[in-house]
Amino acid sequence: MDSVTIPVVALLLSLLVFLGSGVWIALSLLAVSVVMFFFFTPVDAGPILASTMWDASWNWALTALPLFIWMGEILMRSGLSANLFRGLSPWVGRLPGGLLHVNVVGCGVMAAVSGSSAVTCATVGRMTVPELRKRNYDTRMMVGSLAGAGTFGLLIPPSIIMIVYGVIAQQSVARLFVAGIVPGLVLILLFSGYIALWSILNPERRGESPERVPFMQKLKASRDLIPVVLLILAIIGSIYRGLATPTEAASIGILGAFLLSVLNGTMSRRMFMDSLLAATRISCMISFIIACAACLSIAVGFADIPRVVASWVASLELSPMMLIAVLTLFFLILGCFLEGISILVLSSSVVLPMVDAAGIDLIWFGIFAVIVIECAQITPPVGFNLIVLKSMTGRGIGQVARDTLPFLFILLAAIALFALFPGLVTFLPNLMYQ
Amino acid sequence: ETKWVMASGYPEDSFFTQTIRQFIEDVETATDGEVQIDLRANGELIKLDAIRRAVQSGQVQLGEIRFGVYGNENPMYTLDSVPNVANDYDEARLLMEAQKPWFDKTFADAGMRILSYMPWPGQGFYTSFEVTDGSEFKDVKLRIYSPATQRMGELLGFQATILPFAEVPQAFSTGLIEALFTSAQTGVDIQAWDYASHFTYTGSMHNKNAIIINERALSRLDPKMQEAVIAAGEKATETAWKLSQEAGEARLKELQENGMTTSDASPELQAELAEIGEQMTAEWKESASPEEVEVLDSYLTSRE
Amino acid sequence: MEGKRFAGRGGGAGQLPDLQGVTSFPGRLIGPAASPARLEVLMFRAMAHKLYLFCGYAAGAFLAAIAVATLWQIVARQMGQAVETTELSGFCLAASTFLALAYTFVNGGHVRVGVVPQLFSGRISRGFELWCCAVGILITGYAAYQMTLFTLETYRFGELSPGMMAIPLWIPQSAVAFGLAVMCIGIIEQAGLILSGRTADYETNIDSTAE
Numbered sequence: 001m002d003s004v005t006i007p008v009v010a011l012l013l014s015l016l017v018f019l020g021s022g023v024w025i026a027l028s029l030l031a032v033s034v035v036m037f038f039f040f041t042p043v044d045a046g047p048i049l050a051s052t053m054w055d056a057s058w059n060w061a062l063t064a065l066p067l068f069i070w071m072g073e074i075l076m077r078s079g080l081s082a083n084l085f086r087g088l089s090p091w092v093g094r095l096p097g098g099l100l101h102v103n104v105v106g107c108g109v110m111a112a113v114s115g116s117s118a119v120t121c122a123t124v125g126r127m128t129v130p131e132l133r134k135r136n137y138d139t140r141m142m143v144g145s146l147a148g149a150g151t152f153g154l155l156i157p158p159s160i161i162m163i164v165y166g167v168i169a170q171q172s173v174a175r176l177f178v179a180g181i182v183p184g185l186v187l188i189l190l191f192s193g194y195i196a197l198w199s200i201l202n203p204e205r206r207g208e209s210p211e212r213v214p215f216m217q218k219l220k221a222s223r224d225l226i227p228v229v230l231l232i233l234a235i236i237g238s239i240y241r242g243l244a245t246p247t248e249a250a251s252i253g254i255l256g257a258f259l260l261s262v263l264n265g266t267m268s269r270r271m272f273m274d275s276l277l278a279a280t281r282i283s284c285m286i287s288f289i290i291a292c293a294a295c296l297s298i299a300v301g302f303a304d305i306p307r308v309v310a311s312w313v314a315s316l317e318l319s320p321m322m323l324i325a326v327l328t329l330f331f332l333i334l335g336c337f338l339e340g341i342s343i344l345v346l347s348s349s350v351v352l353p354m355v356d357a358a359g360i361d362l363i364w365f366g367i368f369a370v371i372v373i374e375c376a377q378i379t380p381p382v383g384f385n386l387i388v389l390k391s392m393t394g395r396g397i398g399q400v401a402r403d404t405l406p407f408l409f410i411l412l413a414a415i416a417l418f419a420l421f422p423g424l425v426t427f428l429p430n431l432m433y434q
Numbered sequence: 435e436t437k438w439v440m441a442s443g444y445p446e447d448s449f450f451t452q453t454i455r456q457f458i459e460d461v462e463t464a465t466d467g468e469v470q471i472d473l474r475a476n477g478e479l480i481k482l483d484a485i486r487r488a489v490q491s492g493q494v495q496l497g498e499i500r501f502g503v504y505g506n507e508n509p510m511y512t513l514d515s516v517p518n519v520a521n522d523y524d525e526a527r528l529l530m531e532a533q534k535p536w537f538d539k540t541f542a543d544a545g546m547r548i549l550s551y552m553p554w555p556g557q558g559f560y561t562s563f564e565v566t567d568g569s570e571f572k573d574v575k576l577r578i579y580s581p582a583t584q585r586m587g588e589l590l591g592f593q594a595t596i597l598p599f600a601e602v603p604q605a606f607s608t609g610l611i612e613a614l615f616t617s618a619q620t621g622v623d624i625q626a627w628d629y630a631s632h633f634t635y636t637g638s639m640h641n642k643n644a645i646i647i648n649e650r651a652l653s654r655l656d657p658k659m660q661e662a663v664i665a666a667g668e669k670a671t672e673t674a675w676k677l678s679q680e681a682g683e684a685r686l687k688e689l690q691e692n693g694m695t696t697s698d699a700s701p702e703l704q705a706e707l708a709e710i711g712e713q714m715t716a717e718w719k720e721s722a723s724p725e726e727v728e729v730l731d732s733y734l735t736s737r738e
Numbered sequence: 739m740e741g742k743r744f745a746g747r748g749g750g751a752g753q754l755p756d757l758q759g760v761t762s763f764p765g766r767l768i769g770p771a772a773s774p775a776r777l778e779v780l781m782f783r784a785m786a787h788k789l790y791l792f793c794g795y796a797a798g799a800f801l802a803a804i805a806v807a808t809l810w811q812i813v814a815r816q817m818g819q820a821v822e823t824t825e826l827s828g829f830c831l832a833a834s835t836f837l838a839l840a841y842t843f844v845n846g847g848h849v850r851v852g853v854v855p856q857l858f859s860g861r862i863s864r865g866f867e868l869w870c871c872a873v874g875i876l877i878t879g880y881a882a883y884q885m886t887l888f889t890l891e892t893y894r895f896g897e898l899s900p901g902m903m904a905i906p907l908w909i910p911q912s913a914v915a916f917g918l919a920v921m922c923i924g925i926i927e928q929a930g931l932i933l934s935g936r937t938a939d940y941e942t943n944i945d946s947t948a949e
């Protein structure tokens with residue numbers, strides 16, 4: 001533990017200085033990784049930074065990111081996402097929390113399509129933020145629920161992080177996917193429940209609720225839902241009918257959104273270019289941060305911080321429940337600075353044997369790890385959902401993080417719930433694969 | 435005291451990593467702890483495909499590589515992927531001996547040295563139906579990962595589908611792919627019993643991994659220690675041949691324990707594979723240079 | 739919204755959106771006292787902005803190429819052809835990300851935390867901006883330099899992509915190195931703007947996409 005005290009302090013301090021003084025997040029991460037390499041590792045920083053940045057930037061799993069963002073841009077600019085809200089509004093608009101539930105459910109649906117949290121958050125946010133703003137919904141609740149629910153991308157299958165976990169922990173990815181379903185639904189309920197409760201307690205901050213309309217008229221308004229619902233069905237269908245991989249499905253989404261906007265007459269050369277360039281800028285911002293975060297993770301890995309700290313935890317010989325509590329804290333802290341997959345990979349060589357030895361089911365632990373890494377997406381300073389929403393709403397990272405805090409607590413509460421009732425996680429996979 | 439960093443690509447409990455751990459122990463013992471190696475397994479710092487480059491440019495001193503990745507650079511890297519060129523561990527060993535001079539020269543030219551060769555267990559087909567003579571393969575969607583597996587798949591009547599490894603489990607469960615050609619080890623890694631019911635072992639390919647070292651790093655040791663490191667590498671080759679065989683059998687058992695039906699390929703299927711192997715060997719020869727063909731010929735003579 | 743702002747400046751429907759810095763800079767810079775030295779600065783800025791824009795369009799084209807390549811792979815699979823575009827898509831992604839760096843930067847698209855600078859204004863705030871730019875110039879310059887060395891080495895080693903297409907890796911890598919270099923130029927140019935007492939483009943063009 002002592003051997004990494006100085007590197008840890010240096011890591012925190014330099015992050016604080018660069019990020020706090022306003023240096024762009026990606027460049028701060030890169031600068032800190034140079035500092036770490038230079039002072040605390042035996043290797044030459046330059047070549048390894050270059051190769052890490054290169055490897056992180058052409059990762060195939062990431063190619064879905066710009067495509068889904070582009071799809072969101074087209075849907076928003078073509079008015080199709082506005083239609084979606086018009087169609088949903090008479091149905092859910094008068095419930096406590098109103099259209100805020102669209103954030104949660106929308107992220108749940110998007111999560112069934114995309115394997116990443118930033119993609120889920122960015123795609124849904126691109127469609128819902130303008131509409132919710134138009135209807136005067138509380139900004140803080142809107143941002144918080146989006147950032148929180150965006151993390152479902154990791155838990156609800158398909159999920160990149162589960163595939164990575166499956167390979168390093170030698171667990172079946174299929175079982176992990178199935179194991180993620182119930183926790184995903186539980187979290188959707190918890191999030192929606194919190195939104196409803198909040199809305200009842202804060203009636204003065206609710207958004208505009210639509211007129212009460214007769215049932216037949218509601219049905220009529222639902223016609224607006226048809227195009228987007230068809231698109232979603234096409235994307236999900238293409239995956240589950242074995243037509244396309246989850247990554248490829250993004251391109252079906254683009255094609256669909258493009259056709260729909262041609263059909264409703266909103267596609268023009270300018271709209272095409274505007275949506276493409278906006279998607280280029282957003283995806284550039286996110287992918288560049290991902291590449292730089294990979295550099296920092298590798299620097300921290302070479303400085304041996306995760307392994308040493310994890311070994312220290314192992315030496316404490318805790319009871320399973322205490323171990324889970326300590327690991328939650330450990331992952332939460334790592335999650336503030338490192339990118340999700342790296343947290344898992346860098347600590348796995350020590351953490352997994354320790355967990356196995358404590359008699360904890362490795363499928364259960366996979367779901368646990370995924371939820372903790374979901375938390376990492378919404379803890380500052382390096383939280384991808386926070387970054388996405390900051391760019392989308394123009395609010396500060398601190399503000400966005402504060403808005404999201406209740407949802408972070410719900411995620412932590414869910415971990416406690418699943419620790420107390422592990423059957424919620426393991427029941428379904430055990431049922432499906434005897 | 436010399437401290438080296440080594441990058442490798444597989445999890446702790448894979449026989450590759452076990453072989454490497456043994457190698458590291460041998461180096462440390464033989465040099466009285468003068469040479470210490472910090473192993474970063476599982477691609478945690480450098481991904482498997484990037485390790486050769488990392489060793490070549492000196493980012494790390496040692497690494498584990500998979501030859502098949504470099505098939506686009508030279509056909510020699512995929513000679514062991516041609517079906518029925520080397521059918522069992524003994525033939526795989528002979529093939530390795532025949533290839534060694536070529537590998538030694540190629541890696542020396544690039545400033546590296548191969549310390550040890552590690553064979554993959556033989557491969558087989560994962561399917562959800564019983565395989566008899568191979569006629570069942572017609573139009574079945576097979577996941578392939580290299581030009582060699584593509585060619586073999588197509589010649590067997592499969593419909594070849596290319597997928598990154600990470601997509602395999604999902605693709606299997608949605609029917610995007612219906613068959614897999616890989617080792618028992620990989621089958622256990624992805625828990626293939628959740629997707630497939632039958633494993634038909636053909637043994638027909640023993641691909642190789644290798645432990646490589648940066649020549650400059652090695653030459654900085656005094657000659658005695660250099661010899662110790664090289665000797666440990668040679669011992670690791672023996673270890674790997676043993677562990678690979680054991681792991682192959684153990685993984686096969688694991689497949690059975692998890693309810694899969696495993697069987698050896700029928701003589702009919704083997705005959706078909708041999709025929710395809712012959713055709714692919716001829717094609718391989720066409721793509722190779724005269725010196726490379728000589729390697730194959732010398733192997734074939736040694737096998738006689 | 740950013741897209742509309744572009745469109746508004748770009749003019750007619752057939753015209754492509756333009757960078758704010760380019761379309762607006764004559765009004766901002768050419769004063770009555772435009773000296774020859776100033777004109778050179780002006781020329782540099784105009785060229786730099788053209789470069790960002792060109793790279794931005796290229797990045798957009800690579801993004802669209804990902805969609806096309808991936809669709810091609812799906813269609814080919816349905817027709818029983820083994821086409822692999824996963825590597826190609828990955829390379830397009832890398833090229834898109836890095837070529838768009840400077841273009842995104844001057845449009846205020848890169849995100850920052852900046853708690854402290856918000857507390858100040860005037861000279862101190864300008865000091866913070868210059869510090870940020872200095873760090874940015876150093877780090878992107880370093881990254882561009884290292885990535886160039888890396889790319890040259892790849893070329894020397896003759897590395898090919900492992901997939902079916904066997905693409906020489908130095909090709910996509912040079913897009914990454916070039917993008918980083920343009921980003922470095924971009925920060926230098928913006929720092930010059932701040933030094934001459936103006937507000938940087940990345941502050942005026944906040945790319946808040948959902949405004």
Ligand code: NA
Binds near residue numbers: 112153157158
């Ligand atoms: Na998902």
Ligand code: NA
Binds near residue numbers: 336337378379380383
């Ligand atoms: Na975080």
